[in-house]
Amino acid sequence: MRDSGDLDKLVKVVSSALPGDQKFIALHEPRFCGNEWEYVKECLDTGWVSSVGKFVDRFEQDLAEYTGVNNAIAVVNGTAALHICLKLAGVEQNDEVLIPSFTFIATANAVSYCGAIPHFADSEMRTLGLDPFKLSNYLRDITEVKRGHCYNKITGRRIKAVVPMHTFGHPVDLDPLMEICANYHIELIEDAAESLGSYYKGQHTGNFGKLSALSFNGNKVITTGGGGAILTNDESLAKFAKHITTTAKIPHKWAFNHDQIGFNYRLPNINAALGCAQLEQLEQFLIKKRALADSYRKVITEVDCVSFMVEPEFAKSNYWLNAILLNKPDITKRDYLLEKLNDQGIMSRPAWTLMHKLPMFAEYPKMDLTIAEGLEMQLINIPSSVVLGETNE
């Protein structure tokens, strides 16, 4: 490739921020250096590995305490959490739900599980997440509010909810989004799958939505193997979330009665045990992740054609996945970088294919998506494991 000088320099500086003695550096691997084994062993020794057990209760309490959201309901993964958040926010068959096109597939799939239709919105460079100003202008043009509901004038369908996603741990600008939601009678659900440990104006993400979803997949800041949680400040929604994720069984000393179609979305106790141990270490993990981001930032600033994604000014990010942005969208350059980095054993990847480009979502409504289209061609993620920040502390 011509003009690859800057890119080659970038590969060098990224490499310089990473340990030199490893053949392969993963994008994000978990770190188990706390009470993981002790808690898991306790599950095996007592036989409490499954759907009830003290670690599930404790993990829920610990999550509520950590995030400052009143209630946390542990579930089997982040996708399940999103599904239930949408359902409990009242999303019904044939509703539309606004989501970023620039997101992981789970956000769109969860909308589909409700029989609803994802409606794709653009992102902004500042946060990589939903652009509230662009959204506001768009809604002004295409919607009307009737009898307390927001309708898409073009499709005739109700727009029931919006799901901002805190991309790679960087919080979206929530204040203007909440204002939009209030004005248009749209429910706010935060996809906080990537943002445990991230704060918007001093408050933990997940506090702003009617309900919010966390993920503890193996690649996240902390992991339970597979797992997720629903967060909500609404007591009765929290009760409902617990009920419907545990087959909607009515408590009784022996009878099996269920009062509605429920789900088996429970998190097993053994996975919750892992989560309790991981959560104890989260503050330490975040310090190390920030140290790694810092050293990336310092060296990447030296390179001309790119920038390093830093937290928005109103936020404190968990720096879940570090991201480099080409100054201009350029898929050739992006792929050159990806090839070079991966060839050197530095695992890196582009962001997701935009949702509106996937065959099953191609016909769904969308606004102008210029920024998202650019991001797809200009962003790459680089190794971000906690362990990589330990030498950088």
Next chain:
Amino acid sequence: MRDSGDLDKLVKVVSSALPGDQKFIALHEPRFCGNEWEYVKECLDTGWVSSVGKFVDRFEQDLAEYTGVNNAIAVVNGTAALHICLKLAGVEQNDEVLIPSFTFIATANAVSYCGAIPHFADSEMRTLGLDPFKLSNYLRDITEVKRGHCYNKITGRRIKAVVPMHTFGHPVDLDPLMEICANYHIELIEDAAESLGSYYKGQHTGNFGKLSALSFNGNKVITTGGGGAILTNDESLAKFAKHITTTAKIPHKWAFNHDQIGFNYRLPNINAALGCAQLEQLEQFLIKKRALADSYRKVITEVDCVSFMVEPEFAKSNYWLNAILLNKPDITKRDYLLEKLNDQGIMSRPAWTLMHKLPMFAEYPKMDLTIAEGLEMQLINIPSSVVLGETNE
């Protein structure tokens, strides 16, 4: 209660078959006495706790080998397994699916997740599962086959599948059921959630359906904390099942493309590790469960008003949950027994409330359900853990 003599005798004999030194005897608790520790610790030590890892692959291979079904796909639980079985068998929105009314809620819920309608069928005393002869007569009356599909003449809807469930581990009579499926162009899906280790005419359950579902919930013969598996002898369905349960992502060195709406139904590696260790012990577990069933049978035979459920003559059962049947349905007697046993710390429970009696399924189609209605009032399950069979070997 009048005439409680026999029942009181029953409580005594059940108690005599159980260890006398325990305050509380659970209905079914897991047993970890193999390589559980070692395998789970390996996951923690290597960091492979999540969605990929060697134990997932190995558990799938071990399950295929054990059951004799060509392919096993590990998933997050039995409910998810059933959902995907139905989907892959071609169950679509507004189809009807025949299921026993006498089953656990998951069978009916999974049908609902497909947007399809459960159509309730009766059970037979021999197996506690679907009665093929009654079903055959019923289908002759209410269906017609047009262009290779079976239609319910009354509702006009297509009947796409039938899901027999092997209740408490006792296999249903599969041969006549398969004949019905062939004649009426109905797909057979086995709900084998309760029947790992159970054989029909020498072949493991799960070999007869187009696809079948297993569960490894904490109360099952073996457990993974939470978990399940899809079994199928069809190679291409197996590939499809793996694909759609792992977000339908197209393999690529870095790109995120998904070709359809998929699910996050993966079993985490740490849960699969547990499964591998448990499966190694299954043969031993089955011997102990059979020993326990044997000692129950011997003492319960002495009591007049009841019988002990034994495996059908064509089957070898895993005796997952032992069951006592009152000779005649009698809810007062049933509840008397339940009270007495539970009061003594001998955990026992009735079977499930029949599906067609639950509010969300009350309006759905059903045949005459006399046997199921009786079973609800005459059956109770008594403690069945592996460990209880250890003193009885």
